[in-house]
Structure formats: C-alpha cells, structure tokens
Amino acid sequence: MKNINNPAELERIAGKIRLKALEMTVAKKKGHLGGTFSCVDILVALYYGGGLGIDPSRPQWPDRDRFILSKGHACLGLYPILVDLGFMSQERFDTYGDNGGLGGQLDTGIPGVEWNTGSLGHALGVCAGMALAAKMDRKNYRAYTLLGDAECAEGSIWEAITFAGEKKLNNLVALVDRNRLSVTEVLDDDSFFRSFPDAVRSLGWDCYDVDGHSIPALLETFQKAKTSEKPVLIICQTIKGKGVSFMENTIKWHHSVPTAAELEKARAELVKERP
C-alpha cells in the first residue's frame, strides 16, 4: 500500500497519469479524456496517498478495501495506476484499444479491478453490500466508489443511499466527481445539485464538499470519513478536462481525440505542471 504524504510528489504522479492517459488516447484514438482528467487527482489520493488499503502482491487479499470506479469510462485514469503499482503489466496496458485488449470499461479480468463497469448507477448499492458484508464478518475493510455527477440521477443510487443510511454503513464512502458536465449538458447547481448534500444528509449520511483537485484536502477528508459513524458522501468539486487548458470545462472533450498539434500543446501543459 502506497502512503506518500508529500503533496508535490502526489501532484507529480497525477500529472504523469494524465500524460499516459492522453498519449494512449491519441495512440489508439479512443478515450474519455474529460472525465478521466477530472478524477485523476481523486484516484491518486486513493491509490498513492494512503486512501485505499490494498496490496498489489495480493489483489484478492480478503481484507483489502474495495474500490469501484463506477464511472468506468474513466478507466484510462486507472490503468496507468494499476501498471505503476504492479497490479498489471505495461504490455497489458499497451493492448488498450486493440481487438481483444483492454477496453473502454473495466472488468474483473484485470488484477486490482473489483467490478465490471459500463452501466451507471450500480456501484453504490454493490459497495453497500460489500460494506455490509464487512460488518457482518466484523472486518475492518471499507468500500469506496467514485461516481459521476450526472450518474446521481439514477434511481438505484437513491435506493442505495437510503439503505446505507438506515444500516449506518460507516465503512462506505461515496465520492462524486462533480465536474459539472454530462455527455451533452452543463450540470449547473440546479435544484437537484443544490439540494443534493442536504438530501443525502437527511437520509443518514455525513457529507463533505472538497476541492477534488487538492490531493491534501482529499486525504484529509478520507481521514475524517474513517471516524464517521455514518456512511460518507464526498462531493469532489472538479473541472472536466483538468490539466489541459483547452480541454477544461468543454463538453467536446468528453470523448474527443486530440490531433497531433493538440497532443503537443496538451503534453507541454501537463509536463510543465510537473514540478
């Protein structure tokens, strides 16, 4: 389990992960860069900052923390992490986008991946089941999921929120990548998002609002979550396309592939950001 506490080092790693996702998207002409870049800092906090209790040498360790990237289309943010930590080989990552190779969603054939993704609204209920299993077995592992903000409109999310609140699953953490852009829409602070934290709180959860690009702030919030007596929702305020100026807050970059010129510009920005 990585437990890096130097913020500059964690930011450097996040830049490196973004760069790998960018290069792979261009190489294979496939990828969801906008929603990948918005959640890379959250993934780095989980995997490198000590957020998740996991062991790459034992992917099936029964007492590991469970993590489901519900927005599995951001898999290009996770693949390089799994390679870097030793869950998966670089050769395997290189098959991304090839027929029969790594795909645009996650599956359990990949060491370190807990769940098959692709359909939204499922992971929170699944994680609630995992958290409940830990309670039943008096184990200390925790269940984390990272949801997209548009995904929170799914009815099954609300069934799971109600259930977890009632069951007081304080070993369950739901992170929301609040990047404010869905596939076709801008998701402003409308009545849904304005009432979201209070609604979830009223159903028996603790809620935090955090800068989703501040890894220290994320780690501090993960620590708070560990002492909560309730399930915890962390709304991570993020920027879709974060790290590349021309991609930020632009619907086009949900799943566009950069041209050669755009690649160079993006690369320069990501490399420059690395201290």
Next chain:
Amino acid sequence: MSLADKDIRDAFFDELCRIGSRDPNVVIITNDMDVFSLRKFKQDYPRQFINIGVAEQNMINVAAGLAACGKRVFVFGILSFVTFRCYEQIKVNICSMRLPVTIIGMGAGLSFGFDGPTHHAMQDIGLMRLLPEMEILNPGDSASAAQCARLAYEGKGPMYIRIDKGTFPEFYNSGDNFSSGLKVLRDVANSDVTIVASGFMTRQAVAVADALESQNVRAGVIDIFRLKPVDGSALRDLADRSRSFVVLDENAASGGLGTIISEILARHSKKIPFISLTLPDKQFLEYGAREWFLNRSGLDAPAIVEAVLALVGRKVP
C-alpha cells in the same frame, strides 16, 4: 407429514432455513414479502435476514456486493419484481460477475391470477434464459422444490428459481437422482404421445395422461424442473423413443418451455409430430382464478386431451 401434504413454498423455504441455520454465511433478502416458513428464521437469525424494502434494484446490487465478499445470498419477492424490475442489475452485477446469488421468484405462472398482468408470470423464463450465466429451476412438487434449495446452495453461479404455491402430488422422492434436471414420470416407450411439462403443468400432464389412458391412448410424461441448462441429450433420446411430443407450458408462446423443446427438436435430425400448448402471446388485462385463465387458454385438462387426440389422429369422442 409427507412432503406431498406440504405447501411447495414451505418445502422450499424450510429447506433453505435448514441450510441457513447451519451456515452463517447464508443471507436471505426480500423486497418486503412475507413467507410463513421464514418467520422463525427471521427471529432466530436476524443477522442473516434483511427486509430491504420495496427497492429491487438495490436488493440485487446489495446481494451482489455481499456475494462478492463471500456471502451465500438468496433474494426473494414476487416474481415479476425480482426479474423484470431489476433485470439490468441481474445482468451486470450477478451474471457478468458470475456470483452465486439465487433469485427466488414467488408466484410462478398464473398463481397470482387475480392481481393482473403485473403479477402474471408468463414471460420470465424467456427473459431469464437470455442471461448466459443463469441457471433456471422450476419445481412442480415439494420434493423437487426442497432439492432446488440444496442445488442453489451447492451451486457456483447465478440461479433463478420459480416457486409456485399450494400443495402438489408427489412426483419425486428424496432418493431420486436429480442431476439431469428431469424425470420420466410415465414411461415413453410404446406410448402414443409424450407429454413434456414443468412446474405447475406437470400435475396437469399427469391428469391428462390418466384421462387419455381411459381412451386407450398411452401417454408418457416427462417433468423438467431444470429449464437451464436443460438436458438436451436426455430429451433427444426420449424424442427418439416417442411417437409425438406435446409441451404443456403455463407461459407465453414465446420463450418458455415450448421454445426450449422446439429448439431441441429443431436441431435434432429425427423429426416427430410436435405441438406446444401455451398461454397466448399477450398480457392479460384481466383478473381471475388460475383455472379460469387456463380454461380460456386451452390449458385445462379436457382441452389438452382434445388437442392430444387430434395430434395422434384419434377422433374426439
């Protein structure tokens, strides 16, 4: 009390309770359905029983999460709501994950005839058959229902079990070999017709065979309680020894036992006369007793006898 006197629901759930009382990893979840024989289990093993409320999508997702962490999960509720309502959850989180979760659909066929098309279970076999990883069990007596609970517990993957209601004649006994998922109840050799049925309709098949006997038509009867994977090889052998096949199916014309048997016969080189008597391909926006629906659909015993006589070329008396 012999198993034949026992409501098929009690036979299944009593066995499940026995299993659950021995294995603390067994978890039973319902969407707020009351089952008489689970009341004691609920009291004795409160940590292993969850009423998750009327939230079937979440019921399946929570079951999947529990199963992925080592629990043996059984979920139950009224059949339509634990299949149709949460189908994608089953497809993605139970089936694609290949988890040992058993989905128990209560009220097979037209057991809830009075409650309308939302409760009529006429399309679920076709629906669940589409899921490649899913096994489907449809017991038609108490002994095979109890066996289904054991099969589900011993199984390694997703399973769907349809549970009827009421008492049924005893077709199986606990010493039977359940491995092929079917049983020849009346010998097919030297018979004029072979009747194939499952679940509730097996009782009908036996009654029809008796009625045919009195008209000098010999009918073999096969009960199939495991609809998927169905034992195609045994059925091909039985078809080879039969003069004609009649399927009785309390399901819509498409997707149920009629479809299953026609697929087997169509792939088989030996062709025999075959008819499939099923419910119509429609949703009944009507309310009534099961027998009323069966009469109107040509699935009552006299109508079936008439159809069989026509198939075997006998005049209807």
